[in-house]
Amino acid sequence: MSAEPLLQAKDVQVHFPGRGGWLGRVRGAVKAVDGVTFDVFRGETLGVVGESGCGKSTLGRALLRLVPPTAGSIHFDGQDVTGLSQRRLRPLRRRMQLVFQDPYASLNPRMTVRDILGEPFDIHGLARGPGEREREVAALLDAMGLPREALGRYPHEFSGGQRQRLGIARAIALRPDLVVADEPISALDVSIQAQIVNLLVDLQRERGLTYVFIAHDLNIVEHVSTRVAVMYLGRIVELAPSAPLYRRPRHPYTQALLASVPVPDPERARTRLLVPGEPPSPLAPPPGCTFHPRCPHAMERCRRESPPLYPLGSGHFAACFLAEGESQQSSTAPRSGGADGVLAQSPSSG
């Protein structure tokens, strides 16, 4: 992994008009993504975890400019892509791709596999003639472990796992640099999930891909990720290399999340830490730290101030006042995610 970031998100915000009440009138904004800052380095996998509604999918789409960010900036390979027109984005689209959760809904049911996988080459004019297109598509099938006979078949003729292989094939067809995978295995059966994870891992190794891997399954995210960002209500509450995040989580939400995962081992003592309550509505987030109503360690200050992401050394960041004492404000190395993370999420008084 080089120290040069492929993707840089700075204070990215995505707001949607919040509707409710009589005839769904607009009542304020849902801050789906509320000031997210991080770098994604070449060749790494940045895992993004969080529960439904935390903004992780919206973030993934914003990174690819599939939803426009309300504020903040996104740099891809050194270029500011935040305000680029669709026309100027097109050459970059080839280099950043998305793998969807539902491989059935994301493949056109009326197109054959040949055309589904050939289309990216047509759009970007990358195949010289039908012969080369056919060779490229066949090579993709081989890389996915799918038989060549698949070429003339339609999506409904495939199982869920095979369809996800097609979705991945389409995403990597044009040899992108960055792939955002949004819950790529959660719709699949347990025995198939491992196959798809292995495929993604192999492709990364062979093609030097950089992944943003969005999922709610903490076990899988740990397995595939170099670093992991934990999101709660539109913000990153913790960001760290995978091993320290799972061994010694610093944010109480991360701790609760990890303790909630059922362990497939009846012998292991259950140290389940139950967090009470549910995530609050993003239409009316609580003041201060948005996790404070559910946090076992909440202090008076947490109700008033929003904690910044404190750098704790070795690339570990946590947005919790309990971590403030360990904070190493001055010694943040540029490769550890950037001190911008702190500056971008300055405390707001409530």
Place this chain on the structure above:
Amino acid sequence: MTPGASPSGDGSLLEVRGLAVELARDEGRVRAVDGVSFAVPPGGTLGVVGESGCGKSLTALSLLKLAPQPPVRVAAGEVFFQGRDLLKLSDEELRRVRGRHAAMVFQEPMTSLNPVFTVGEQISEGVRLHLGASRSQARERSVEMLRQVGIPAPGERVDAWPHQLSGGMRQRVMLAMALACDPSLLIADEPTTALDVTIQAQILDLLKRLQAERGMAVMLITHDLGVVAESCDTVVVMYAGKVVEHAPVRELFASPAHPYTAGLLRSLPSLGGEVSEAPQGPRRRLRAIPGMVPALGKLPSGCAFRERCERAREECSRVTPVLERKRGGQLAACHHPVPAS
């Protein structure tokens, strides 16, 4: 036979014997559940695990004849519950069992709640029907049940509509509804699958507490081996309509006998459990089960798992293995089980 006892006389609350369920398809009838047998003792928790299409949900639905007939048809088997074969009961008799002595909760709390009745009305319905409670008694019971399942301000929430509640709250309402008549068996089909992990933990804990308080038996259908490990005493593993392994939970996880069970367990990444040798680079591969689940009606001869099985030999394609004792309390349907570890 004394009332309340199972035919085998071992004191089971529920005993399923040789259940076979068929589905009508364009290409003819396919057997989706094939010779399934298991028992649940009073107060016990049986986990039924398997992947989509393995027949676990259809088994659960068929016990209470809740699957639409046609296209579903129970082709064979007995379902002894409190000493009576549920499959032989009239619709009227069965209605007195369902929701009263045996209740069910489903994965999708939104689709299982009626959107045009309040939460209180839906809980009250069963209480009035089965326990003959008056309107005000039933309402009181509804509030009490909402309190028991941990819904804040139950006196107000009793008048809430389903759409006003979050997914976790709806699942709590489903539990309140299911438990309102104090059933001795709860069949829970993927009750936490649609929920976030912190909410899932709350619901599983709640279920465990209520079960202990009431001495209620639970049949838990799930695809999540973590949920099974934490919640169940005994586990049934299903594959392609058949039970392939049946074992006490500790034995199953410590030393799975069927290659399919072993494969499922091996394919799981463990949480925080291992030191990665290359923390910066691409990660290790998982030990996946090759191939995919065969389609019903297109099952291979012999053992349905053999095409994906690394232990398969010639006889696996000729002779269908039957479920038999392999070691301790462990039953498996396999000619070449995984040796004890």
